[in-house]
Amino acid sequence: METKFARIALAAWVIFVLAFLFVPIILIFVYAFNASNIQSWPIPGLSLRWFVSAWGNQEIRTALGLSLKAGVLATSIAVFLGSSAAFAVHRFDFFGKETVSFMVVLPIALPGIITGMALNSFFVFWGLGLSFWTIVIGHATFCIVIVYNNVIARLRRVPRSLEEASMDLGADAWQTFRRITLPMISTSLVAGALLAFALSFDEVIVTTFTAGAQNTLPLWIFGAIRLGQRLPEVNVVVLFVMSLTFLPVLLAYKLTNQAGPMVK
Amino acid sequence: MNDRPHTVSVSTSDRLSAVLSGAVRRVSVILWRKPGLSAGLLLAPPLGWFLLIYIAALAALFISAFWTTDSFTGEIDRTWTLSNFQAIFGSETYRLIALRTIFMAAAVTITDVILAFPFAYFMVRLASQRQRVALFTLVLVPLWSSYLARVYAWRLIFAHEGVLNWVLHGLGFQSIEIGYTNWAMWIVFSYIWLPFMIMPIYAALERIPYSLFEASLDLGAKAWRTFFKVILPLAMPGVVAGSIFSFSLTLGDYITPVLVGGPGSDFIGNVVYANVGIANNVPFAAAYASIPLVVMGLYLMAARRSGAFDVM
Known part of the structure; x- marks a missing residue:
């Protein structure tokens, strides 16, 4: 139904939007190799010196270690809680079922400052000093929905009859879960976990409310940019964070290879 | 004499696994007969996490909006008031x-x-x-x-x-x-x-x-x-x-x-x-x-x- 003009106009629009999306990302790549310590364009030359300097920076290493640890722990919690919620909602009918899917999405659907503040006052109220663990709890809370969405989307697609067949043939609940259900949903679990990790590794707003003296990598970057310090190293770290977030995402996409559940 | 302990151990482990698989089976039968129980077991951890940590915190946050902080001591004064909202809209x-x-x-x-x-x-x-x-x-x-x-x-x-x-x-x-x-x-x-x-x-x-x-x-x-x-x-x-x-x-x-x-x-x-x-x-x-x-x-x-x- 589209006229030739409409087709050309739409194609041009797509190219414009792609340029808008990718020029900044390409610039991040280029600036990381900037030979100068002045952030101007065009860059005077290419160099790897800031990679060396960032690698040697103890603050960056500590922050990276913390981010990785928090990400792995938060992801593990999210996988456990998100998949059990998905199973419960998919398998059973109960009062308030709709509310569960609404509730798990709240931490990312509500503005970040609200989730951050709510968690912050929760910790303060119970006298839990802000620490590494409060970061993990915060991250797990907003990562649950990622796993939940991925797993429930998969559960809706796999036929229930396979499990019934397994039970009819004499397998118990555990055998059926281990041999039938788990293999069918495993890629969605892995995809959910990868996405949850990517989200946790990059989060900054909620983290500023739940971190005490600790710096995650995004907190370090935020602080450095705001103060205008160590910007050449920031370029390198930012490139690293970007790569480490989108690699899991591409992998997750390959694993699910389907449009629906990838949207946060 | 020599193979006695051997036989014993085999039969013990056999019995053990029989007991275990029987237990698994009994549990799975119970869960199958009472879907409410399995739903509850699955739902309790995520629901608990959300209600205790997140929803409670949101509610507490909303309530504390009607309290004030003593500017002198920094203590929270739990008297109901709209003064925060008055300060904002004023x-x-x-x-x-x-x-x-x-x-x-x-x-x-x-x-x-x-x-x-x-x-x-x-x-x-x-x-x-x-x-x-x-x-x-x-x-x-x-x-x-x-x-x-x-x-x-x-x-x-x-x-x-x-x-x-x-x-x-x-x-x-x-x-x-x-x-x-x-x-x-x-x-x-x-x-x-x-x-x-x-x-x-x-x-x-x-x-x-x-x-x-x-x-x-x-x-x-x-x-x-x-x-x-x-x-x-x-x-x-x-x-x-x-x-x-x-x-x-x-x-x-x-x-x-x-x-x-x-x-x-x-x-x-x-x-x-x-x-x-x-x-x-x-x-x-x-x-x-x-x-x-x-x-x-x-x-x-x-x-x-x-x-x-x-x-x-």
Whole structure:
């Protein structure tokens, strides 16, 4: 139904939007190799010196270690809680079922400052000093929905009859879960976990409310940019964070290879 | 004599495994007969986590908005009062900041719909299968790649000696100082949340059966009429789902205003953060944060009716 003009106009629009999306990302790549310590364009030359300097920076290493640890722990919690919620909602009918899917999405659907503040006052109220663990709890809370969405989307697609067949043939609940259900949903679990990790590794707003003296990598970057310090190293770290977030995402996409559940 | 212990151990382990598998079986029979029990077991951990940590905290936050902080001791005074809200609505500055935040969130949402809709439409209707997969992946990369990195990139672009001015010079224009203004925030927010708009619109458009396009055209509707009467209404859940993200994420942000906004570009989030972190006035911060909370609450309820949650 589209006229030739409409087709050309739409194609041009797509190219414009792609340029808008990718020029900044390409610039991040280029600036990381900037030979100068002045952030101007065009860059005077290419160099790897800031990679060396960032690698040697103890603050960056500590922050990276913390981010990785928090990400792995938060992801593990999210996988456990998100998949059990998905199973419960998919398998059973109960009062308030709709509310569960609404509730798990709240931490990312509500503005970040609200989730951050709510968690912050929760910790303060119970006298839990802000620490590494409060970061993990915060991250797990907003990562649950990622796993939940991925797993429930998969559960809706796999036929229930396979499990019934397994039970009819004499397998118990555990055998059926281990041999039938788990293999069918495993890629969605892995995809959910990868996405949850990517989200946790990059989060900054909620983290500023739940971190005490600790710096995650995004907190370090935020602080450095705001103060205008160590910007050449920031370029390198930012490139690293970007790569480490989108690699899991591409992998997750390959694993699910389907449009629906990838949207946060 | 020699093989006795051996026989014993075999029969013990046999018995043990029989007992164990019997136990597993009994448990699975019980769970099968009482679905309520298995639902409860599955649901308890996530539900407990959310109710105890998150929902309770949200409720507590909302309640504390009606309390005050003693400016002298820093202690929270639990007397019910509307004074925080009076302070907010009575103050020109706080009203301005709230309006700026909401206005920016709306402007960013509209911009993103305009940018995303034709893009998603192209993906569904005109792109070949391979192009569609490629475009999908190309939208995913910025959607998930680092938020801070992408905001930071725009600082580099807007800088006095940055890419923008370099391009403008090359084209023979004067340099402009757009960094640290509301315009900069508008561009950066629109940029950051654009993929969140493309994805749900794409998902909604993809669900529209091709036959509906044909039927509309067969019945004599012109292309634009088909678009406004058939496609747009069916794509609305996608637009609403995308707008939840762009609107809510902008409302709740305070990083972008710090990094690319100017001195007079505070958002609700900046005031909230300052009051939690520095001033230690949680009740006031809670009262101020209840503005985006109420706005988003209404928005989410309306969105749920439109079926937006099915394409998220």
